[in-house]
Amino acid sequence: MLEKLCLSLEWPCSRGCAIMGLVLFFPALVGYARLWVEPMKNEAPVRRPLLRQVEVTLGRGETLQSVLNRFSLDAPTAHAIVSAIRPFIDPRRIRSGQGLQMFIDSRENTVKGLELSLRNAVVRVRSTPEGWLAERGEIPFVTATQVVRGTLSRNLYRDGTGAGLTPAQILDLADLFQYNVDFFSDIRRGDTFSVAFEEFRYLNGERQRGRILAAELTVGGDPVRAFHHTDRAGEGAYFDADGRSLRRAFLRAPLNYRRISSYFSLNRAHPIFRTVRPHLAIDYAAAHGTPVVSIGRGTVSFTGWRDGYGHMVEISHANGYNARYAHFSRIASAVHKGKRVTQGEVIGYVGQSGHATGPHLHFELLRGQQKINFLALRIPPERNLPAEELELFDAVRGERLALLQGENLQVSQATR
CATH class of the missing domain: 3.10.450.350 (Nuclear Transport Factor 2; Chain: A,)
Known part of the structure; x- marks a missing residue:
């Protein structure tokens, strides 16, 4: 190529000429070669799917x-x-x-x-x-506080759902006040309720209800209130207006039962032996296989068979209390001696093992070595707020009480 160029210009094609030509045309040659090894900057993009x-x-x-x-x-x-x-x-x-x-x-x-x-x-x-x-x-959302109020004319379930509460919220409400209100006998026509709860409002239009923040029932004109509080350790629980825990050390009953077939008594006619003897326990009649739970936190001290009791579990609780659960059809597989159990944890199932004429739970509570009447026990709160938590609790309680008693709904908190 260089030789032809030199001839056309009638220049002698010397070594210097060749060098001159390379200097002039080398960039063009490099660029030409680069087309084969690199894509052009202005080439069409790779086809993407439509x-x-x-x-x-x-x-x-x-x-x-x-x-x-x-x-x-x-x-x-x-x-x-x-x-x-x-x-x-x-x-x-x-x-x-x-x-x-x-x-x-x-x-x-x-x-x-x-x-x-x-x-x-x-x-x-x-x-x-x-x-x-x-x-x-x-999905981004905002947290709002919603309040539902109503007046009782039939029962909490019907009036609550009619006012806008969900069945799950009504069950939560009944659980909150289980130690303060008997929903079968205490509730009267004209009593009122007010419930403040979280509501998550998502950008896609979905709404999801969160925990109850505060609740109030008027029972016979007297208010019963619950306030949610999260302590400095991050543990949340419900307290009354004075900072006392609404959760008690023991549940009111260790199972869902049909009726109490035998009460705590010093003189009861035994259904099997036909003799009058003390019955220092509570017998809860329930269907065979009904789950039985621990009434409180504790440590299992005995599991197995014991004469008269049949399949039995014994649990040691705080402050010297011991509970015995007897006549099980079977003991829960995870329950063994030394296991720490929580309040409400299933420990066995109703049966009629041992000396029993029908399926029921034989429940004994001892303080020290003495058997006591569980139904007459004044169950203490699980815990009270310490002084350093009360100031924060008081501020939150005041805000939420205003929500329960106010007329306008409050919508607040951050967008996520």
Whole structure:
């Protein structure tokens, strides 16, 4: 090329000329060569799939697997998608009525991803060169305080749900006041209730109710109140207006029972031996297999068979109390001597082992070595707030009491 150039210009093609030519044309040659090894800066971008979005609602009897099959995904691919989702949600909980967003490559007509909206998050699944990748994204929300008030005319359940409380909230309310109010005998027509609770309002329009912050029942004109308080250690619990725990050291009963078949008595006609003898226990009649729970925190001191008692569990509680639970059909598998149990933990199941004429729980409570009448026991609070917590509690109590008694709902707190 250089030789031809020299001839056309009628210059002698010497060594110097060649060198001159290389200096002039080397950059152009390098640039030309670079076209073969590097893409041009202005070359067209790699073609990306054009996605269209298809909304799907699971019909009756449909599952995520069946929806994926509907979009012509083969079994291994559908299984891979389900497996990718599983760390975030159990696929079996994706049921009829659940909505999905499917993302389809319009050119290839293949599924490239899907999006599943949960109550407070979105799970997205997309196809990658390494396989199907799932990720969970939290939906922003604000926390509001909602208040529901009402007057009792029939019962707490009907009037509460009529005012806007959920069945779960009514059960929580009954649990809060179980030691202060007998909902079968204390409630009267005209009594009132007021409940303040958290409500999470999500950007996608979903709303979810949180814990009860404060509640008030008027029983015969007298108010009974509960306030939620989180202490400096981060432990939350409910207290009355004076900072005393609403939770007692013991539950009122160790099971859900039909009736008390035998009370604590010094003179009872024994149904088997036909003699009059003391019955220093409470017998709770209940269906065979009914779960029995520990009345309080404690340590299991005995499990097994004992004459007369049958299958039995004995638990040592604080302040010198011991509880005996007898006539079990079976003892819970996790219960053994030395195990620490919590209040409400299942320890066995109603039966009629030992000296029993029918399925029931034989329950004894001892203080030291003396058997005492559990039904007559004034159960102390589980704990009271210490002085250093009371100042903070008083401030929170005042704000929430104003909510319970005010006319306007208060909406507050941060966006997440």
